[in-house]
Amino acid sequence: MIADKEPLEPTVADLQSADLRRVQGFGGTPPALRLRGVEVAFSLGAGHRFVAVAPTDLAVGEAEFVAIVGPTGSGKSTLLNVAAGLLKPSAGAVEAFGLPLKGLNAGAGYLLQQDGLMPWKTAIDNVAVALEPSRVPRAEARERAQRWLARVGLAAFAERYPHMLSGGQRKRVALAQILIRDPKILLMDEPFGPLDAQTRQIMGNLLLELWALDRKAVVFVTHDLEEAIALADRVIILSAGPAARIIGTWRIDLARPRDIAEVRNEPRFRDLHREIWLMLKDEVLKGYAQTGGT
């Protein structure tokens, strides 16, 4: 097999042309998400500024699963917040399906790292409430919510409150809450981070299964390289912050459908992992040095 990987140290121009190739590969439809020279900086007062993310270009195709991997403090979540419209970049432009992003990204479903469920609503109400902005009648919303709960394997837990559910079950509810709105792009911020290893694998497989039904664009942020390779079509490596930037892009040419646990045993997986880890390792060490290993 021939590795279709980008140069080790691509310049911005390289990345742009690489992204352009990919965009043209989409058959003329605009990418689900495009960042052009997006920079995120915070003013520290007295003319000093902290650059969290250096100017970055990125395009995500409309059915593409992209994983962003980087060490702690590399601005992964910051980029995702920019894509969601929760954070305005200090420079550069964000486009969603070819249109400049104004305010929140309405077509995006954002699965947060922490628990975003409303603790005062049962699982089914938490899912059904996601349909309220689109004015679906309550009875119909609950019916559809029940179907989505069944799809994520929680049919019997509809009337439980979040505190009565395990961490993995709460993630499932959160996933149903987002998918019921049928978003065009999924943004996921280390969604399975707080879960134990077995639950992560189960959740990863569930995600791939649901994704295979109607391939949406996915931007999946994680610090777990194995998880990224197992899930994604493309893995993007960010450098350690501050002024994080993209330092590498890999196509993951593993066959689908994949099983998260089994795909790790494939030789191609191990090759990719070794290659990418070689580059990521230095950045992780840099990241640790800056954050004191926390």
Place this chain on the structure above:
Amino acid sequence: MRRAMLILAQLCVGLCGLLVWHVCSHVSLSGAKPLLDPFFFSTPAAVLARTASDLMGTEIWQHIGVTLVETVLAFAIGAGGGILFGFAFARRPWLSAVFDPYIQIANALPRVVLAPIFALWFGLGIWSKVALGFTLVFFVVFFNVYQGLREVSPTVLANARMLGMNERQLLRHVYWPSALTWMFSSLHTSVGFALVGAVVGEYLGSAAGLGYKIHEAESVFDVTGVFSGMLVLAIFVVLIDLAVTALEKRLLVWQPQRS
């Protein structure tokens, strides 16, 4: 088993207290007067007998009814005002900044000193007591609702926004439940304050209610009547507290049980 033991021990403490009171009000060490002069301290038997005969009659129920109405009104109006102002101030930081010193001053004032003023303004009927209870309940609810709105989990809020909720929907599904949680968690305090307002108001000037009943007995040196009034009041408070606990359990069903 443990629970039975606990209840037994609790009963023992009460009975011992009554026994000491009973013995001290009957036995004298020297001379004719008992250790606790029944004129000033009454006796447990007399208090229980008076309470029983009172509860058998109709008059005491009218007094209980008046106090209950005052308590409920003071709580309802105070909670309503507290919620309204809590929302207004939490959603308009400028408003809250302007009024902050006055809120602090008003809250620092011992509310009992307002009772005579309220009696002048609203007369000796129930409304002067409702007004006193209002000033107590309002601040408890106001501060809790304000706090509840300021401390809405940013994650829940960001998540709800990403689900596409507009301001009205956020208010209904995020802010309102969060504010109510804080209000409910202070339900015991605010209902208690409504009752304090009612009884203190009655005590200081009225023609009906449990506070009035106690005051009336006191003014004719009827100590048995004072203790009996206190006992009825205590039973009343315990019943209200049980009702509040039941309500709280229903309203906060989504919260993990505190262990």
